[in-house]
Amino acid sequence: MGFLLDILLPRRCLGCGRVGEYVCFSCRRTLRAIIPSDSVCPVCQKRAIGGATHPVCRGKWRIDGLTAFFRYWGVLRRVLKTVKYRSAFDVAGRLMALVPLTSHNLIPLVKNGFPAILVPIPLHLERQRLRGFNQSELFGRIFASAAAVQVEPGILTRFRMTVPQADLSDRKRRLANIRGVFRVNKPIADKYIRQPVILFDDVYTTGATLSDAAATLKRSGFRFVWGVVLAR
Numbered sequence: 001m002g003f004l005l006d007i008l009l010p011r012r013c014l015g016c017g018r019v020g021e022y023v024c025f026s027c028r029r030t031l032r033a034i035i036p037s038d039s040v041c042p043v044c045q046k047r048a049i050g051g052a053t054h055p056v057c058r059g060k061w062r063i064d065g066l067t068a069f070f071r072y073w074g075v076l077r078r079v080l081k082t083v084k085y086r087s088a089f090d091v092a093g094r095l096m097a098l099v100p101l102t103s104h105n106l107i108p109l110v111k112n113g114f115p116a117i118l119v120p121i122p123l124h125l126e127r128q129r130l131r132g133f134n135q136s137e138l139f140g141r142i143f144a145s146a147a148a149v150q151v152e153p154g155i156l157t158r159f160r161m162t163v164p165q166a167d168l169s170d171r172k173r174r175l176a177n178i179r180g181v182f183r184v185n186k187p188i189a190d191k192y193i194r195q196p197v198i199l200f201d202d203v204y205t206t207g208a209t210l211s212d213a214a215a216t217l218k219r220s221g222f223r224f225v226w227g228v229v230l231a232r
């Protein structure tokens with residue numbers, strides 16, 4: 001079946017359209033890995049070597065740090081926007097294989113003797129059904145297997161679609177709209193509550209999603225939450 005599909009719909013590079021691979025050799029060469037000294041604090045978004053939240057930016061419900069693998073730029077931007085179910089696994093595997101080890105080394109995989117668990121940022125179920133898969137979970141699973149980290153997607157759920165901000169009348173409702181999009185599944189969470197959490201998302205833009213998810217996890221008892229994203 002795969003063979004037949006390749007004849008009917010030949011693989012084309014999602015970056016430049018060349019036939020052959022989903023991400024061709026010359027497009028792979030344009031990926032820009034983020035070096036440790038280019039990391040930012042996930043609270044104030046200013047430079048923070050290694051990605052740990054600045055001491056002055058720390059807070060009880062705040063995220064503890066952020067590791068981003070690549071710049072959200074050029075081919076990667078196009079790939080993440082256009083990848084479809086059929087090609088997603090192949091593309092994700094190739095991209096994750098290019099993540100430099102220096103990035104892996106920044107991520108705290110053990111904290112106070114407890115091994116980390118990886119929690120992908122969930123999509124709203126309705127959106128996931130339309131799209132066919134959760135991109136963050138797919139990339140997260142590939143990273144987790146390389147780093148030998150357990151994945152537990154059942155801890156977080158996104159319980160409603162976020163209404164576009166412009167549709168909401170007053171400021172109070174706008175704030176409520178961004179807050180509290182996630183819910184923790186208590187019985188599952190309690191099994192891992194002492195473990196550090198690696199919160200995985202595909203793209204980091206404003207940081208609002210990761211901050212919200214991290215706060216939700218911390219309010220339900222998790223002590224350490226570190227964000228990891230494919231691109232920033």
Ligand SMILES: [Zn+2]
Pocket residue numbers: 013014015016017018023024025026027028
């Ligand atoms: Zn290409």
Ligand SMILES: [Zn+2]
Pocket residue numbers: 041042043044045046053054057
């Ligand atoms: Zn900061």
